[in-house]
Each structure stands twice: as structure tokens, then as C-alpha cells.
């Protein structure tokens with residue numbers, strides 16, 4: 001069978017005779033930990049520095065979006081190889097916040113975290129933290145989301161399966 005896409009290096013691949021270059025390319029050998037180190041850990045540091053961060057998974061059905069963003073269906077918040085980005089990022093984020101608060105105890109740092117978890121399917125946006133919110137229009141530029149969660153609420157939600 002002809003190879004359609006060929007990985008040339010960690011940053012480039014060839015397809016139909018053309019070479020494409022990216023910041024980084026994961027492949028079939030990449031583990032959930034690899035993806036967390038590549039995307040999740042820098043994202044957490046970015047958030048701690050006060051910047052908004054987002055992860056966008058795009059691909060055809062069955063290509064592994066849910067597996068990558070969330071994890072295998074049997075993965076829980078407990079340590080598990082199959083955990084995806086979301087539980088790992090949440091865990092690291094709150095660990096790092098505790099670390100920073102302890103390190104700078106004299107400054108009494110207060111962090112406010114806000115997160116949204118959205119699915120776009122058939123041009124319909126669903127708020128995955130509040131499934132009653134499912135009629136956002138793609139064209140609307142300033143739709144507002146209700147998802148402003150405390151760490152404990154988010155942690156409970158993740159442990160309940162996030163549905």
C-alpha cells in the first residue's frame with residue numbers, strides 16, 4: 001500500500017510530494033505523557049504567566065481527538081498511562097499553583113482560573129461543562145460561556161466522567 005503521509009523528522013512530513021514543516025509532529029509511537037510534555041506542560045506555565053491558552057483538536061471521526069484531549073474511556077483522575085491532556089493539565093495546574101503560593105507565601109498570591117470545554121460538531125458548538133448550552137452559533141463572535149469553575153468543582157466534574 002502506498003504511504004500517503006511520511007514523517008521525515010520531528011518537525012516535517014511529506015505528503016503527495018510536498019514537504020510541510022510544523023513546530024512539532026507526534027506520531028503513532030507518541031504516548032499520552034509525550035503529548036502532555038509537548039503541549040500540556042508549556043500550556044500550564046503559559047497560564048501561570050497570566051496568558052489565555054487553548055488546545056484545539058481537529059480531525060476526522062475516529063482519529064483520536066477524544067483520546068488525546070480526554071483519555072481512554074477507562075482513564076480516571078488517578079495515575080493512569082491512558083489519561084489524556086485535560087486531567088493532566090488540571091492536575092499540573094493546581095499543583096503548580098500550590099507550589100507558587102508556598103514559594104511566595106509572603107505575597108499571599110490568589111489565582112483565579114477559568115476554563116471552557118467546547119465541542120464543535122456539524123457547525124454546532126456545545127459547552128461540554130454545561131450540556132444544556134448547545135446552540136451557540138459559529139458565526140457569533142462574542143458568545144459567552146457559563147463555565148467558571150472552582151478547582152474543586154472542576155475536579156469533581158472530571159471524576160464524575162466530565163459528562
Ligand SMILES: Nc1ncnc2c1ncn2[C@@H]1O[C@H](COP(=O)(O)OP(=O)(O)OP(=O)(O)O)[C@@H](O)[C@H]1O
Nearest residue numbers: 030059060061062063064065066067068071072073
Ligand atoms: N493514540 C492512541 N492509542 C490508542 N488508542 C487510540 C489512540 N487514539 C485513538 N485511540 C482509540 O481509537 C478510537 C477512536 O478514537 P477517538 O474516539 O479518540 O476518536 P475521535 O477523533 O474523538 O472520534 P469522533 O470524532 O468520532 O468523536 C477510540 O477507541 C480510542 O480509544
